[in-house]
Amino acid sequence: MLQNIRYKTPHGASCKTFAVSSLIIFILIFCTLSYTQFCNKSNSVGLFGSNPFEFIRPTSSQSVTNSPTNISHIRFVIAGSVNSWKHRKSYIEAWWRPNETRGNVFLDLPPTQEFLPWSSASPPYQINENLTKLRIYPKLANPGQVRMYRSILESFRLGDNKDVRWCVMGDDDSLFFVDNLVELLGKYDHNKYYYIGANSEAIRANYDFSFDMGYGGAGYALSYSLIETLVPMMDSCIERYSYVWVSDQLSSFCLADIGVALTIAKGIHQIDLDGDISGLLSSHPQYPIITLHHFDFINPLYPSKNQAESISHMMEAAKFDQSRMLQQTICYHRPTNWTFSVSWGYSAHIYENIIPRSVLRKPLETFGPPSYYSKTPPLFMFNTRKLTDNPCEAPHVFFMDSIKKLEDNLVITTYNRTSPRNLQPCSASANHSADSITQIQVFLQSTKRKEAGRIECCDVEYVDGMNVADVKLRSCLNGELIA
Template sequence: MSSINYSNSNTNPSIILNKFFKLLLISGFIFYIIYILLFFNPYYNISTFFTKSSPKGPELATSSFSPTNISDIVFSIAGSTTTWWERTSYIESWWKPNITRGYVFFEKNPQEITPWPKYYPQFRISENTSKYKDYDKHLFRQAIRVTRLILETFNVENEGVRWYILADDDTIFFVNNLVDVLGKYDHNKYFYIGMNSECHASNYYHSFEMAFGGAGFALSYPLAKALVKNLDVCLKRYPNLYGSDHILQSCVADLGVSITQEKGFHQIDLHNDISGLLSAHPQSPLLSLHHLHEVDPIFPSLNRSESLNHLVKAAKIDESRLLQQTICYHKPKNWTFSISWGYSVHVYESILLPSILRKPLQTFTPWSKSAKPFFVFDTRFPSKNPCEAPHVFFFDSVERGDYVVMSYGRSKARGLPTCTAGGNHSADSMSKIYVLTPRRKHDLIGGKRECCDVVNIKQGMDATEIKLRDCLENEILPP
C-alpha cells in the first residue's frame, strides 16, 4: 500500500485551508462594499432589496383575496307588521330573489299573507327580549329588539360572509354600487361604514359619530363577531340611549372602532321636495335612500311608488352613474348644463362655476329646526334671478344603441324673463334634452366626475344633444 504524498501543493490541507479563508475574506469584503453603497444611498430602501421578490410582500396585502360580490353580503332588515304591507314596494325595488342574502325581522308573525311570497326576503320573528325587563323603563322595547338583530342574523348566517348590512324596511339599496364600494375595504379588519344624517339636529341629538340605521350601514365580519360576543354587556352599559343605531355605535366605539363615512348612504332626514339634493349628489356612488314616504314624489309627474320604479329603471341601465353630476357649457349662448344622470338636467342661461353647482338647491326643509345650521352640507337658496334660476328637466325615457341615450323632458315653464347678462339667449323653447352616455361602466371610485360636450342644438325640434366623455388631463371647467 502506498502512502499519501502531502508534499503535493494541490492536495496539502493547510494550503487548501489558506485559500478558503482568502476566498472568504474577499467575498466578505465585496458584500460589505455592496452593503455600504446601498445603506448610504438616500434613494434606495434597502428593505426592498430583500423583500421585493417575495410573493408575500405588502403590495399583495389587499389583492390576495377575491373581489367582493353580492353573495358575500348579508342584509338584516328591521321590519314591523304594522307598516310592512305599506312598504313592500321599497323592498321589491331592490331585493333580488335567490341572489341577495338576508332576512327581515318582525316583532310577531305577519299572518296576513300565507304562504310568504318568494320574492321577499325570508322572515324571522325576533327573539324574546323579556330578560331586559329590569331596565325596560329606560330602553325602548323596539330599540332593544332592533339592536339585537345583528346577533340574531349572525347566528343564522355566518358562513362565507364578509359584510352585514343593517337597515329599515323602508330603505332602498343600490346593490351593485354597494358591492363596488365595500370592495374597497379589507373585510378581514374592523370596519363600521355608514353616514350621518343630512339634518344637523338629528346628529346633534344623537351622535355625529353614528351611522344612521335608516340609511343603512355595514359591519365587517370580524367586527360583527366581536359585537355579538359583547352585545348583552353593551346593552346594559347604555340603558338611556334612544335608538338602536346609537346603541350599536356606542358598542362599536367600545371596541375601538370609529365610523368610516360613505356619502352614498342617505338617511333623508328632510321634508318636501328633495329634487335639489338629488340633482347635486355628492361625488360618490349612490348606495341607499330612506324616508321616501316622508318627502314629495321625486318625479313631480308621478306618485311615490311610480317615482321609485322610474328611478330604478335608470339604475338598471347603469347604476354606477346614477345621480352623478356632470357639468358642461355651450359658450355661443353662454348656457350651463348640470346633469344628474338618470334623474334631472338643469339649464342655466349664464355661465355658473362647478363650485357653485355642486351645492344643492335648497328645495327641501329640515327634519327638525331645533338646531342650526339646518344641514350638514352647503346649499343654495332658489333664486328668481333669471341668470341663476334653472330650467328643470326630468328623466323621461332611455334607449340603448352604440350609446345609452337618456331623454329628459321639461318639468314646467320657468316663468322668468331671459337672462340679459348672459347675452339674452332664451332657453324657453327647449323641451327635450338627450344625454348620450358610453355603454362602459364609469369607475367613479377613486376617480373624478365625467365631462360632457353640447354636440347639437336643434333649433326646429327644440332639443339639445349632450355627449358624456372622460375629462381630459388637467381639464378645467368652464373651458
C-alpha cells in the same frame, strides 16, 4: 455489566450491527414515503391531517377569502314591522335581487294573512325574539329600538354564515344600490374591525345623537370579524345602555366600547330633510350613491309619480349603470351662453348663463330641515344655493322620462320638462331663452363603470329654435376647465 454484554462474543456484535443497519434502512424508506406524501397531498382542511407527519396544502377556502368581494359576501339585516310592511314592501323589492342578495327582514310580529304566502320578490322574513324574556327588559327605554338592534345578533344565530364578509343593517324604507355597495365594501379588509356608515344631513340630528354614529336607516356595514366579537357581548351592552332611545346610537356606543370608530362613506344618505330633495339629488357628490332613506317624509322623487313609482323608475336607470347614477356632469353651449347640468338617471337643468362647477356642485335648497328641528341656521352638513327668481341663476328643470340601450353600448336617457320656469330670459345670455326646450336627450357610451371621485365632461348639440337639446357624455380632456 453492559460492557460485558456488548463485547462478550463476536456474534453479539454482528447482531447489533445488523439491527442498526436495519433501522437506518427503515428510516430512509419512511422518509422517502413521507416526502412523497408531503409533495403530493392536496386535498384537506388543515395544515396537518390525522398523520402528524402528513403535510396538507392550504385549501381553496383560503383563496376565496382573498378573492374580490361580491354580492354573495354581504348579508342584509332589514329592520321592519308588520304595520309598515304594506306600503314599504315595494321599496325593498325595488332593489332586492332574489337568489342573489342574502339576508332577512326582521318583523315584530308574524305576518298577517294579507302577506301570505310570502312574496319571493321580498327578503325572507324572520320574527324577532321576545324581548320580555330578557332580564333587562323592564328597564329598556325603547324596547322597539332594541328589537331592531338585536336583529344583528339574531341574524348571526340563524347560521348560514359561510363566506359572509359584511353584515349590512338597514330599515324597510332603505333603498340600496347594491352594485355600488359591493364596490365600496370591497375597498376594506373584512378580516379587520370596520363600522362603515354616514352622518345625518341635518346638523341638529348629529348634535342631538352623535357625529360619530352611522345612521341605521341610511344603512351601516359591519365587518364579519367585528360581528363575531360584538354578538357575545351585545346583550350585556344593551343592559349597560338601557336608557338609550334609538338603535343606531346604541350600536355606536357598543362599538365604541370595543374600540371601533365610525368610518364615514359618502353616498350613504339618511335624508333627514323635508319636502322636495330634488336639489340635493341633482347635485350629488362625485361618489357613488349607496343608499337613500326616509321616503315617507319627503316628496316623491319624480313629480309626476307617487313614491313607490318614483323608486321603481329610479331603479330602471340603476339597472343600466349604478356607477353613474345621480352623478353630476356639467357642460356649456357657448352660442347661447347656456349651462347644462345633468344628474344622470334623474334630472337635467339648463341655466341661461355660464355658471362654473364650483357653484353648481352646491345643491339648490329645495328642501328644508325636518319639521321637528329648528329653522335657525346652520341647518345642513353641506353648503347649499338658495332658490331665486333671478332668471340668470334659476334653472329650467327636466326629469328623466325614459332610458334605453342601443347597439354598441350606447345608452340614451330622456329628460322632459315638467313645468314652465315662468321667468323672463336672462339678459346676460343676450336673451337666449330656453323656454322652447321641452326635452333633453343624454347619450352615454357605457363600456365600463365610472371611477368613484372622477368627474366626466359633456358636449351639447342644439339647433336654435328646436325643442330638443342633445348632450353627449365623455371623458374629460387633460386640463379641461368646467366653467
